[in-house]
Amino acid sequence: MELRDFTINSLRQRIKAREIKATDVCHASLERAEKLTDLNAFITLTPDRALKQAAEIDLAADAGRPLPPLAGAVIAIKDNMVIRGVRTTAGSKILFNYKPPYTATVVERLEAAGAVIIGKTNCDEFAMGSSNENSAYGPVKNPWDRERVPGGSSGGSAVAVSTGIALAALGSDTGGSIRQPASLTGVVGFKPTYGRVSRYGLIAFGSSLDQIGPFANSVEDAALVLSIIAGRDPIDSTSSDAPVDDYLGAAKGDVRGLRVGVPRQYYGTGLDEEVRASVESAIKKLEDLGATVVDISLPNTEYAVPVYYLIATAEASSNLARFDGVRYGFRAEEADTLKSMYSRTRDQGFGAEVKRRIMLGTYALSAGYYDAYYGKAQRVRSLIERDFRNAFEMCDVIATPTSPTPAFRLGEKTDDPLEMYLSDIYTITANLAGVPGVSLPCGFTSNGLPIGLQLIGRRFDETTLVRAASNIEQAIDLDTKPPVEGL
Amino acid sequence: MSITRSDVEKIAELARLELTVEETESFTLQLASILSHIDKLNEIDTADILPMSHCSTATDDPEYARRDDKSRPSIGQSLAVENAPDQEAGFFKVPKVIGG
Numbered sequence: 253m254e255l256r257d258f259t260i261n262s263l264r265q266r267i268k269a270r271e272i273k274a275t276d277v278c279h280a281s282l283e284r285a286e287k288l289t290d291l292n293a294f295i296t297l298t299p300d301r302a303l304k305q306a307a308e309i310d311l312a313a314d315a316g317r318p319l320p321p322l323a324g325a326v327i328a329i330k331d332n333m334v335i336r337g338v339r340t341t342a343g344s345k346i347l348f349n350y351k352p353p354y355t356a357t358v359v360e361r362l363e364a365a366g367a368v369i370i371g372k373t374n375c376d377e378f379a380m381g382s383s384n385e386n387s388a389y390g391p392v393k394n395p396w397d398r399e400r401v402p403g404g405s406s407g408g409s410a411v412a413v414s415t416g417i418a419l420a421a422l423g424s425d426t427g428g429s430i431r432q433p434a435s436l437t438g439v440v441g442f443k444p445t446y447g448r449v450s451r452y453g454l455i456a457f458g459s460s461l462d463q464i465g466p467f468a469n470s471v472e473d474a475a476l477v478l479s480i481i482a483g484r485d486p487i488d489s490t491s492s493d494a495p496v497d498d499y500l501g502a503a504k505g506d507v508r509g510l511r512v513g514v515p516r517q518y519y520g521t522g523l524d525e526e527v528r529a530s531v532e533s534a535i536k537k538l539e540d541l542g543a544t545v546v547d548i549s550l551p552n553t554e555y556a557v558p559v560y561y562l563i564a565t566a567e568a569s570s571n572l573a574r575f576d577g578v579r580y581g582f583r584a585e586e587a588d589t590l591k592s593m594y595s596r597t598r599d600q601g602f603g604a605e606v607k608r609r610i611m612l613g614t615y616a617l618s619a620g621y622y623d624a625y626y627g628k629a630q631r632v633r634s635l636i637e638r639d640f641r642n643a644f645e646m647c648d649v650i651a652t653p654t655s656p657t658p659a660f661r662l663g664e665k666t667d668d669p670l671e672m673y674l675s676d677i678y679t680i681t682a683n684l685a686g687v688p689g690v691s692l693p694c695g696f697t698s699n700g701l702p703i704g705l706q707l708i709g710r711r712f713d714e715t716t717l718v719r720a721a722s723n724i725e726q727a728i729d730l731d732t733k734p735p736v737e738g739l
Numbered sequence: 740m741s742i743t744r745s746d747v748e749k750i751a752e753l754a755r756l757e758l759t760v761e762e763t764e765s766f767t768l769q770l771a772s773i774l775s776h777i778d779k780l781n782e783i784d785t786a787d788i789l790p791m792s793h794c795s796t797a798t799d800d801p802e803y804a805r806r807d808d809k810s811r812p813s814i815g816q817s818l819a820v821e822n823a824p825d826q827e828a829g830f831f832k833v834p835k836v837i838g839g
Contacts, residue, residue, distance in 0.1 A: 350822055555780055599759070669772075
């Protein structure tokens with residue numbers, strides 16, 4: 253059985269017609285995950301939970317009961333979202349044995365819709381990274397070239413979907429952590445509008461930036477999963493009660509008259525030439541289908557990386573204060589006072605990048621520097637948000653590369669944090685402005701690495717993104733199955 | 740503004756991170772490099788710009804993010820301490836606080 257031959261809905265139809273059993277699909281996924289352990293996409297598999305859910309779907313199918321929209325769909329969850337009783341590490345040593353006492357809203361919604369949760373995927377520690385090399389559980393490898401990174405921080409979720417272990421996966425995106433790995437592995441990755449999806453049960457990194465979203469092998473599947481997880485949640489007061497639109501239906505619309513903005517600041521120095529050509533050709537496809545291309549300007553783009561690395565680290569330094577060795581996770585031994593227990597636990601429990609960001613964030617918030625750094629960043633963030641509002645007066649969707657380069661080599665950027673931060677240069681603006689963005693495959697480099705196109709939309713206008721993305725997907729019609737050996 | 744070794748030591752103290760000598764050394768260099776990139780923000784005059792602290796798009800209704808102040812069931816003491824590295828009789832246990 254090859255999961256990549258199905259969409260979520262086509263699998264559900266086959267299960268409903270009793271041509272395929274959800275338990276067989278689940279077994280096949282678990283076997284595939286075992287065969288591909290060298291990619292290191294999972295930190296924890298949850299076979300018992302998955303098979304129990306699959307058996308219930310089969311029972312419902314056998315009894316002729318109606319099947320929910322995700323019935324039998326094997327879905328993987330990034331390991332920074334909690335599931336009661338299932339080890340959740342956030343890619344960190346400091347949570348090596350944490351078994352949460354509650355379950356994230358997104359996971360409850362997926363399971364209520366019939367999804368089979370197969371396991372927890374590897375990620376950069378506390379979602380901090382762009383290569384998945386910051387995980388305490390080892391790096392994830394890119395199935396297109398195992399010497400290369402899958403992107404990050406949701407690298408495991410991207411790889412689980414790309415290799416057909418799961419039909420879809422959830423990731424979290426604070427500065428590009430869904431879209432960038434989607435781009436580097438050749439899958440669809442959707443970051444919804446801030447507030448579109450409940451963050452309850454997501455281990456917080458940057459609370460004003462974090463958003464959960466889906467990975468899938470088609471725009472249609474990503475739209476379907478989004479429609480299940482979107483919507484107001486009373487226990488996340490930042491979740492919005494804006495109506496959840498028909499994302500799946502939006503995939504069927506055409507793009508005639510759609511105004512596509514091309515911001516010149518996203519096509520400057522540092523952009524790989526093959527990526528540029530592929531993205532420009534995808535935009536041309538939209539034009540061929542009746543869309544209008546408009547040159548636009550997002551003038552404050554060059555300030556996005558410094559703004560992001562002040563705001564995200566400031567919020568992280570506050571959010572990560574809770575990891576102190578008292579209530580859960582790792583505690584350093586050989587400490588005889590409370591204060592030294594805190595400091596040793598945190599030094600030994602956190603990895604280098606997390607400590608670097610806690611340090612930067614603490615500095616940006618400290619007395620004497622608050623206004624010059626954190627306050628300044630918040631003001632420039634206003635300008636970046638205003639850039640998008642102005643741009644959306646002239647266009648309906650913005651088209652850019654997702655990442656300036658295709659997948660880079662393992663170890664290539666680990667010695668230079670700033671160089672690593674610049675790989676998020678095209679994605680972090682959407683988080684700062686709170687707008688939705690999607691990355692979809694638009695081509696390959698000459699050496700066979702996937703290239704991603706990013707579409708950015710107005711707040712709560714996910715339908716336009718789905719519509720534009722779906723049209724491009726059909727027009728390009730790429731084969732995005734990686735050459736996976738050993739199956 | 741450049742960052743010194745003693746700044747790094749002070750921040751580590753505030754952040755409750757007992758850094759090794761090597762970490763203090765490398766963080767001083769790396770943070771200096773990151774901060775010099777961040778200094779780019781000083782190019783922009785933001786005197787008249789309001790800070791943006793969040794991008795929540797709650798409706799205009801101020802009651803939106805509120806709920807009734809009623810007690811609700813909680814997870815309970817035994818589950819709350821279940822993950823603790825050290826616990827006793829339903830309490831979190833820590834090294835001595837006084838003098839620490």
